[in-house]
Amino acid sequence: MSNDPIHQFHISKLIPIEIGGYDFSFTNSSAFMVATVVATSAFLFLTTSSRGLVPSRLQSISEMCYEFVASMLRDAAGSQGMKFFPFVFSLFMFVLVANILGLFPYFFTVTSHIIVTFALAILVIGTVLVYGFMKHGFGFLKLFVPQGVPGILVPLVVLIEVISFISRPVSLSVRLFANMLAGHITLKVFAGFVASLSALGAVGIAGSVLPLAMTVAITALEFLVAFLQAYVFAVLTCMYLNDALHPGH
Amino acid sequence: MFVTPAFAQEGSPALDETHSLEHAETGGQFPPFDPSHFPSQILWLAITFGLFYIFLKKVVLPRVGGILEVRRDRIAQDLDQAALMKSEADAAVAAYEQELAEAKSKANAIGQQARDGAKADADAKRKGVEAGLEQKLAEAESRIAAIKTAAMKEVGTIAEDTTAAIVQELIGGKADKASVAAAVKAARE
Numbered sequence: 001m002s003n004d005p006i007h008q009f010h011i012s013k014l015i016p017i018e019i020g021g022y023d024f025s026f027t028n029s030s031a032f033m034v035a036t037v038v039a040t041s042a043f044l045f046l047t048t049s050s051r052g053l054v055p056s057r058l059q060s061i062s063e064m065c066y067e068f069v070a071s072m073l074r075d076a077a078g079s080q081g082m083k084f085f086p087f088v089f090s091l092f093m094f095v096l097v098a099n100i101l102g103l104f105p106y107f108f109t110v111t112s113h114i115i116v117t118f119a120l121a122i123l124v125i126g127t128v129l130v131y132g133f134m135k136h137g138f139g140f141l142k143l144f145v146p147q148g149v150p151g152i153l154v155p156l157v158v159l160i161e162v163i164s165f166i167s168r169p170v171s172l173s174v175r176l177f178a179n180m181l182a183g184h185i186t187l188k189v190f191a192g193f194v195a196s197l198s199a200l201g202a203v204g205i206a207g208s209v210l211p212l213a214m215t216v217a218i219t220a221l222e223f224l225v226a227f228l229q230a231y232v233f234a235v236l237t238c239m240y241l242n243d244a245l246h247p248g249h
Numbered sequence: 250m251f252v253t254p255a256f257a258q259e260g261s262p263a264l265d266e267t268h269s270l271e272h273a274e275t276g277g278q279f280p281p282f283d284p285s286h287f288p289s290q291i292l293w294l295a296i297t298f299g300l301f302y303i304f305l306k307k308v309v310l311p312r313v314g315g316i317l318e319v320r321r322d323r324i325a326q327d328l329d330q331a332a333l334m335k336s337e338a339d340a341a342v343a344a345y346e347q348e349l350a351e352a353k354s355k356a357n358a359i360g361q362q363a364r365d366g367a368k369a370d371a372d373a374k375r376k377g378v379e380a381g382l383e384q385k386l387a388e389a390e391s392r393i394a395a396i397k398t399a400a401m402k403e404v405g406t407i408a409e410d411t412t413a414a415i416v417q418e419l420i421g422g423k424a425d426k427a428s429v430a431a432a433v434k435a436a437r438e
Contacts, residue, residue, distance in 0.1 A: 006279065006280065009280040009281050011286045011290075017289075023286070024289050024292045025289050027286065029289075029290055029293070030289065033293050033297040033298075037297045037300065041301060041304050041305070045304075045309055048312050048316060051312070053320055055316075062309075063316065066310070066313045066314070066317065067317070087302065089310060090305050090306075094298060110294075113281045114281050114282065115281075115286070116294055119294050119295075177281070
């Protein structure tokens with residue numbers, strides 16, 4: 001049981017709630033969503049409360065996050081894209097903190113559930129679609145017709161563009177989800193080796209050094225992946241928002 | 250290590266929904282794909298992310314943006330002030346240099362004037378002394394000439410007297426005074 005690498009993704013109901021036949025229970029997943037949001041909000045709020053002209057260390061972390069996302073968005077979508085800054089910043093911070101929190105032992109990883117990442121991806125694509133049609137009307141459909149394509153190829157290119165657009169929420173969500181899931185399973189498997197080999201006696205304990213080293217190394221790698229996936233999610237969001245802002249490529 | 254492939258295979262097909270459903274222990278479902286949790290997950294994600302978004306948008310981001318704005322303004326202001334101070338310092342240096350140059354040229358002029366004055370003074374004194382000396386020289390020369398002529402006249406008289414005396418001794422009679430004078434004159438010339 002303790003060695004089961006899937007166990008860590010198990011959802012347990014903390015407060016059962018059922019409305020209209022659907023289960024809306026407050027689960028351990030919900031608890032970690034709350035923890036993610038509260039921790040991030042508290043950190044950003046408290047570190048900036050002194051409004052120091054010369055920032056303290058923690059305040060400069062908050063400022064770095066702000067400027068990091070701001071420059072990412074400005075680079076990808078231009079200064080017009082800055083109206084989406086709160087959205088992209090929230091997404092980035094939420095995914096980043098959820099990923100990093102999940103790396104603590106016994107903590108639940110919110111982003112290791114496909115439905116969560118898919119909901120976030122749908123939110124991004126939904127924003128792109130709604131804003132795109134609101135701003136450009138049917139001109140938004142120019143997104144699917146790149147300029148400078150020979151007439152015969154247009155239907156084929158449009159088909160490819162449409163498929164690629166539809167696959168965006170899937171790739172966006174699966175990328176994050178799969179990275180988190182695979183990383184945590186790998187980590188758990190290697191950590192499981194340490195425990196099961198140690199149970200075999202002296203030889204086993206000597207042999208468990210290798211998986212222990214691997215576990216440490218993979219933990220470091222997972223911290224990188226946690227940041228990288230949040231970054232990738234945010235960058236892709238910026239690029240999709242850029243499509244909504246400038247559909248003519 | 251040797252068990253890795255087995256475990257990895259257990260993990261990775263889990264990525265595509267259909268294969269792994271029988272792996273999980275409860276409910277026979279792999280938890281991330283268990284649709285019975287979907288409504289709860291979506292609801293709580295919507296609540297938490299929604300509140301997070303609103304909180305960041307209304308409170309945190311304006312504050313951080315404000316901090317950065319204030320800092321940028323302050324830095325720009327400080328740079329402006331520094332530029333202003335630098336130009337003031339430059340002006341002061343220029344003024345100082347100009348004054349220094351003026352003072353130098355004035356000092357040169359004063360020095361030149363003093364030198365010229367001293368030179369003129371010395372020249373005038375020298376000329377005065379020279380004139381005095383020349384006058385004295387001329388006086389001395391005229392006196393010498395006067396003394397010389399007087400002496401010459403004396404010489405003539407002495408010669409005449411001597412001649413007259415010699416002639417008187419020799420011939421024993423008084424010599425004619427005019428002829429003696431003529432003779433002396435002829436002898437002296």
